[in-house]
Amino acid sequence: MSVYETIKMSPLLGLQGSGGGLAYLAGLSGGDKTYVDDVFSSFLYEGTGNAQSINNEIDLAGEGGLTWIKCRNGTENNILVDTERGVAKALISNSSGGVYSSINTVTAFNSNGFTIGANGTTGSNNLDYVSWSFRKQKGFFDVVTWNGSGSATGQVISHALESTPGFIMIKETSESGAWWSCWHRSLGASRIFLNESQNATNANIQLYFGDGTNYVAPTASSFTVNSNDLNQSGQTYVAYVFAHDDAKFGTDEDESIIKCGSYTGNGTGTSSFKDVSLGFEPQWILIKCISHGTTDWMLTDTMIGSYNPGSGSNDNMTYLRPNNDQPEGGTRGAEPTATGFKVRGAFGKTNADGRTYIYMAIRRPNKPPTAGTDVFNTVQNNTTLISGTKVDFGFTPDMHIASRTTSSMSHWITARLTNGRYTFTDTTSGEGAPLSSYNKEQTTVEYTGTAANDSGTYLHHGFKRTPGFFDVVTYTGNSGSNTIYHNLSAVPELFFLMNRGGGSLRVEIVANHDAGNTTSSGSFSFAEYFNTGITDSYVSTTNVGASVNANGGDYQLFLFASLSGISKVGTYSGNTGNAVNVPCGFTNGARFILIKRTNGTGDWYVWDSVRGIVSGNDPYLLLNTNAAQVTNTDYIDPLSTGFTVTSSAPAALNASGGTYLFLAIA
Secondary structure, X not given: OOHHHHHHHOHHHOOOOOHHHHHHHHHHXXXXXXXXXXXXXXXXXXXXXXXXXXXXXXXXXXXXXXXXXXXXXXXXXXXXXXXXXOOOOEEEOOOOOOOEOOOOOEEEEEOOEEEEOOOHHHHOOOOEEEEEEEEOEOOOEEEEEEEOOOOOOOEEEEOOOOOOOXXXXXXXXXXXXXOOEEEEOOOOOOEEEOOXXXXXXXXXXXXXXXXXXXXXXXXXXXXXXXXXXXXXXXXXXXXXXXXXXXXXXXXXXXXXXXXXXXEEOOEOOOOOEEEEEOOOOEEEEEEEEOOOOOOOOEEEEOOOOOOOOOOOOXXXXXXXXXXXXXXXXXXXXXXXXXXXXXXXOXXXXXXXXXXXXXXXXXXXXXXXXXXXXXXXXXXXXXXXXXXXXXXXXXXXXXXXXXXXXXXXXXXXXXXXXXXXXXXXXXOOOOOEEEOEEOOOOOOEEEEOOOOOOOOOOEEEEEEOOEOOOEEXXXXXXXXXXXXXXXXXXXXXXXXXXXXXXXXXXOOEEEEOOOOOOEEOOOOOOHHHOOOOEEOOOEEEEOOOOOOOOOOOOEEEEEEEOOEOOOEEEEEEEEOOOOOEEEEOOOOOOOOEXXXXXXXXXXXXXXXXXXXXXXXXXXXXXXXXXXXXXXXXXXXXXXXXOEEEEOOOOOOOOOOEOOEXXXXXXX
């Protein structure tokens, strides 16, 4: 059991109440503990043609670092600006040219991000951009500069990683015509060029990373450079130095957040795939073939990536290419998994049979939240669900439930992990084409289809993947022993299970919390679903049915757990004619409540504070029907520590002998 889980469960710390326990948890996630969220950001924005401040919560002004910007849907250069050389001194990764001295790329580094000027390269009107910010941090990243010495024995350059680098990118900054020379731990005594598609070479490596006579491998404190490209007298240079597998991050300070390695491709057809194990789920992956011919560098990012895990050869992961100025393209990027990434098919850039590839991968965000508002929000609006409609949740959403409150409409569930493809909670229909896009702007879901092109008032519930609270997983059935890894970092207490092919079940609530190992429909015992193990890192099954593990079937899991002060999964017992208080350990009550009777018939009731959780009538929706909301009942009341089920509630919510499953969010 991790320190985080021990603290979460300990009654001595008062985490069943909220005040002190939540404050302690907040302190645990802060202080001197560092998470990937603190040092790396992948941030989306739309260009306006004017100056913009990009607030990505990375302290570049105080700590230093690098920002890399690329237009996603236009032909524009990869722009890199670092704090060591300063603003208005951009480099272009797809060029051997010198400094791009426009003053309107990055114009300022801030304590919470950076500012761009009115320039088409980083903010042209109506074009989409992605920015990657790398903060200086021991064990993750450093920026170093030097003046060339021209020494025949090279020059030793110090860095501050305090661990042996995994990848180094070097560029001469004082004149044009110098290629980006790169060293990678899996290359050994070889180098490769970032701005070119060539394979790796070991020709005269001692004249680049060496002392003129011998190759000198980088160490935990320095690397050695030589040659005109890296150490010419009178010229200036910059190096971006990335760590490898330095396990000093996270709540227990035992996580690595970046890994650099290699693999051999096995692609011989569209059904081929290669699993690469990292020990974590990545959000950013850079890949380059080093053994054959000329192939582009491939950069995959879950913020830009539209992909479809668990659907055979059609992974649909978009990519960008650091060595050229082209927009997003292709359908063969790397597909993140809960424990690493997967490359599919016989695609030469990522998985040709027998070819060797190097990679650098960065862990997905995993910093614990300090408030329910960090991970859940409800938005209500009167716009129609048509292409271009945006719903802003105020954080980066990973799952979204859309409902119409004023008239009947099915409830749509979409997820970032499956590129906004929708499934209904009230039918057995299979997954539909993308309805909403998660990759337009950082905190929004934008509707891209017209399947729900109707007017009315709409309700949007947004959820963020966060350790201890919520996770999303896709998997492919195998009709045999199947282990499905997740990153909830807690034993799941509540599952939304989805057969993406449809036919056998709709989205179904499955609970192993104190609900008697049951499901929301009551038609299966829990043991028929994940019958061979449920842990804080995986669930497993030997079920051969279409509901959960049919051979080749595509499935999706939404996993919830109780996180002190944030969420509560549990059960309560009914008491006909009497109010039932349901404490959840909150301080200001619940903003979202889902209730389902588990030992008898009953609907899936949903309330939220935007429509009203008050001492009076409280509008509710039923996720298992397409009916409009009901507004003239008082079935729940506010309670500072959770919620109250009123004495007037029906048997579906409050009957003696009834057992009721609930999910509440603070």
